Amino acid sequence: MAQNETTKLILYVAGETPKSLAAIANLERICKEDLDNRYEVQVIDLKKEPRLAREHSIVAIPTLVRQLPAPIRKIIGDLSDAEKVLVSLNVKGAQ
Template sequence: MNTPPTGTQTETDQDPPDIWTLRLYVAGQTPKSITAFGNLKRICEEHLQGRYQIEVIDLLEHPQLARGDQILAIPTLVRRLPEPVRKIIGDLSNTERVLIGLDLLPRASARSATDVN
């Protein structure tokens, strides 16, 4: 189930780090944040099984982090590792876009995906 995408991923990222550090910023348990977390979990399981760490930050509890990490939109997913840092906003329902944003899909297909949209 997870073999073919993992293969794609190893091809795009020549030297993948051992662990992916992902942060999901939410503001309270809103439907959007729950959806986002569910989507993230699913995508990671499919593409980064065993190689990822998800940290959920509730800005209502840690409002100072919004400034520190330059968060505006909610939900925002930040790929902290591997470098460079990537930011993905929205509820992560568009899987293809998420993969592109995480560099799990080559950018070239991103263009075509956008065009289709």
């Protein structure tokens, strides 16, 4: 990933469940501590927009999708393991 490239992340959640709230908080922490303000985050509540689950091939929640830079990468879970999230989304070099 280029050093000045913005990472676009989309987090799919289902309402305000404990796992959804944990994923949001963990993603905020990861972005703040590891992505040096080079990120854009969108949170999509699939309870409010259920059609997006099928359209975007979301099979479990919470799911974090790295939309940009290509290729698209996904990770499922509450994002509590920051190292795993960074490695899985291939943004470890963003520090």
